[in-house]
Amino acid sequence: DIKLTGVPNQEIIQAPTPKSVSILPNHFRNVKPKLLVKEGDIVNIGSPLFFDKTKPEVKWASPASGQIRTIQFGARRVVEKIEIAIKDNEKISFPALTKLNLESLDRNKILDIILEANLFTLIRQRPFNKVADPKDTPRDIFISGHNSSPLSVDLQNLIEQERDAFQTGLTLLNKLTEGTVFLTLRSPIQFENVSVQTISGPHPSGNVGIQIHHTKPLKPGEVIWSVNAQHVITLGKLFKTGSYDPAVIVSIGGSGATNPSTVKTITGVNIGLLVEEQNLKEPARLISGDVLTGKTVENADFLGFYDSSVSIINDDVKRPFLGMLSPGSSRTKYSLTKAFLSFGNKAFNFTSSQNGELRAMVPLNAWEDVLPMDIYPNPLYRAILAQDIEEMEKLGIWECDDEDFALCSFACPSKIDVGGVVRDGLDLMEKEG
Structure with a gap:
């Protein structure tokens, strides 16, 4: 593992209410967005914002209720950002389903409900790790309930807190595959309609790709679906309550954080709002996601759709003069050898260098x-x-x-x-x- 200072407190607190949120179409792989809204339009939670030209039935839901404030275009008029100014909490609603109703639904009906709610984007496929195609029938579905990346949310605790919604999500996902739904956890929890397996070891043990490789490797021509554990809860709540709950649990930590914490907020929240309690003083590098795979962002940017952490590290762009001749030994520097053999569980104060x-x-x-x-x-x-x-x-x-x-x-x-x-x-x- 990469041990970093600034590990977040896992007690979940409510983040301040954002004034706006944003969906970033250019963050989705190989998606060609076609807008369904324009600036000034009023949308509710769950309203469709755009669709993929290659899969018109797959639409992206608004995570907030309010007015379209800004639509930002990039080169060749590619949609880069849709920002929504929050005004109220109105939602698009569907009939809530009891457990008996859910068990009676077939695959096509479940797909229709997810597509109508504009939440099929929560499901990704392997190969390519992109938004799945609803026309495909996946060989299996994989869910990682263990996040091993640095400074991440404790998914197992979250799953236990949202057990009913998570079970509902598992039940409906089980109907979308002719194979098996595999759930990987740090320690076993009993669930129905799923094959529960446990995993241990350092990062990247929590990556769904590693779990697929060690469980049932993907072969050419096959398709596997994967769903983030938090999004399983979101799908479960859709069927239990009849509406989209855009809530997301986000960890905020790193060497540049003065108050590492875990907060409850909503999808697409402003980064500056999440880090305003961190009292950033030194030049800091803000990352939407973890330090290994996240994207560098600024205060004015927004949390990525699939991200559940904001990492803050000191921004060091200076090059040490004659660094290769500096006094001391490799003990004063981080290296894989020292991490595995000498320092044990010592946390490191990493910078962006x-x-x-x-x-x-x-x-x-x-x-x-x-x-x-x-x-x-x-x-x-x-x-x-x-x-x-x-x-x-x-x-x-x-x-x-x-x-x-x-x-x-x-x-x-x-x-x-x-x-x-x-x-x-x-x-x-x-x-x-």
Whole structure:
């Protein structure tokens, strides 16, 4: 594990009510958004904001009730941001379902309800880790109830607190696959309509891709769906209450946080609102997501749709003069060797400095040491650079996602963005069909 200072207190507190929220269409992989609203329109919680041109039945729900304040476009008029000024708490409602009603529903009816509620975007698929296609029937569905990434929310505690809604979500997801719903937890909890398995060990043990690899690996031509544990609760509440609950639990921590905490807020909340209690003094790097896979953001930006943490680290962009000749030993610096052999559970005060720049690749097994998959990352990396699709398939790229290679990027002595290259390879595979 990467032990960081500023671990959040896991007691959940209510965050201040935001004045606006935002959905960021360009954060969704391979989605071509088509707007259903314009600036000035009034929307309710659950109202459709846009749809994917390649899958018109898949729409994105508004996480707030109010007025469309801003629609921001990028190059070629690509929609980058839809900001909603919150005015009230009006929701689009559907008939609530009892347990007996839910058990009587077939797959098509459940899909219709999720699509009509504009919440199918909560379901992602492997390969490619993108919004799933409702026309597909997944081989299996995987849910990770253990978040092993640094400074993350304790999902197991949250699942226990929202047990009824989580069970409802599991029941409906079980009807969407002819295979098995696999739920991976840190310690066992009994649920119906699901295969519960436990996992232990350091990060990336909580990544759903790692769990798929060690449970039932993905083969070419197969499709697996995955759902974030918090989104299972959201789907469960949709069927239990008849409306979309946009609540999300977010951890706020890191070396730059003065009051590391876990808060309850809503999807798409403003980053500045979440960190205003942290009294940031030194130059700080704000990250929507964890420090390994998140995106750098500013106070004026908004939380990513699938993110459940805000990481704050000190922003160090200075390069030490003659750093390679500085006195002392490697004991004064962080390294994988020292982390595993010497410091035990000591927490580190990381900054944004990567201690060097991109350099020649040296195969020292640094990637292999932190990738718990039966995949050879070095040959796969070379095959991707060569755009050798046949070799990429042989080396198992269908099982991969860039988040599973984040530790390889962190450990790489050559400062190579291994995860980014894997993402390029997956994009090429999808483009070539």
